[in-house]
Amino acid sequence: MEQVDVQAFWKLLRPEVVVWAVAEHEGQRSICPLGWTMRTSGAPPMMAISVAPSRYTHGLIEAAGAFVLAYPGRELAQATLYCGTNSGRDTDKFAQAGVTPRPAGQVPAPLIEECVANLECRLVDQVTTGDHTIFVAEVVAAWVHDRPGPLLCLVDASSGYETLLVEEGKYRFGVVRE
Numbered sequence: 001m002e003q004v005d006v007q008a009f010w011k012l013l014r015p016e017v018v019v020w021a022v023a024e025h026e027g028q029r030s031i032c033p034l035g036w037t038m039r040t041s042g043a044p045p046m047m048a049i050s051v052a053p054s055r056y057t058h059g060l061i062e063a064a065g066a067f068v069l070a071y072p073g074r075e076l077a078q079a080t081l082y083c084g085t086n087s088g089r090d091t092d093k094f095a096q097a098g099v100t101p102r103p104a105g106q107v108p109a110p111l112i113e114e115c116v117a118n119l120e121c122r123l124v125d126q127v128t129t130g131d132h133t134i135f136v137a138e139v140v141a142a143w144v145h146d147r148p149g150p151l152l153c154l155v156d157a158s159s160g161y162e163t164l165l166v167e168e169g170k171y172r173f174g175v176v177r178e
């Protein structure tokens with residue numbers, strides 16, 4: 001056993017499913033790709049996401065009290081990189097990423113037509129945890145594409161992944177092979 005910096009350990013947790021937190025309030029909206037998410041309850045179904053307060057999406061989630069979790073597939077690797085390295089304060093990510101917002105049933109944020117799945121989430125609680133906020137939410141509706149493909153993951157250089165979808169700087173996107 002070798003003692004390492006915790007950053008080195010976190011790489012072992014890959015592949016990490018990437019999800020977009022989509023939030024909208026009073027006409028302002030954004031898409032914030034996230035790696036740090038988890039299921040927290042089966043009945044009722046609940047999820048937790050970890051979002052840094054500096055993200056534009058953080059304020060939108062607090063103001064709206066709700067968000068959508070949209071799961072991208074392989075076609076949205078480039079869009080994920082764009083949305084994860086630019087802020088909705090400065091850009092219309094829906095236009096730039098070329099994705100189609102569709103009205104959700106129970107929350108103000110839109111579903112993303114091109115995503116593999118979309119979850120409508122109502123904020124239940126939030127906890128400050130170091131440099132991020134955990135938003136805890138109940139999943140009030142779930143949508144899955146007619147022919148769902150594999151989910152986009154943040155991956156390392158191991159074999160067994162289809163890894164060359166998009167690679168830039170510290171980000172490498174792929175899907176686990178079907």
Ligand SMILES: Cc1cc2nc3c(=O)[nH]c(=O)nc-3n(C[C@H](O)[C@H](O)[C@H](O)COP(=O)(O)O)c2cc1C
Pocket residue numbers: 018030031032033034035036037050051052054055056057058080081083084085086087088089132154171
């Ligand atoms: C693959 C990937 C995973 C990310 N995971 C997180 C995360 O878990 N939490 C977070 O706060 N930011 C995360 N980010 C960074 C945000 O997506 C990024 O800062 C984004 O530009 C914020 O957009 P906004 O200012 O419009 O909200 C991630 C980015 C990428 C590309």
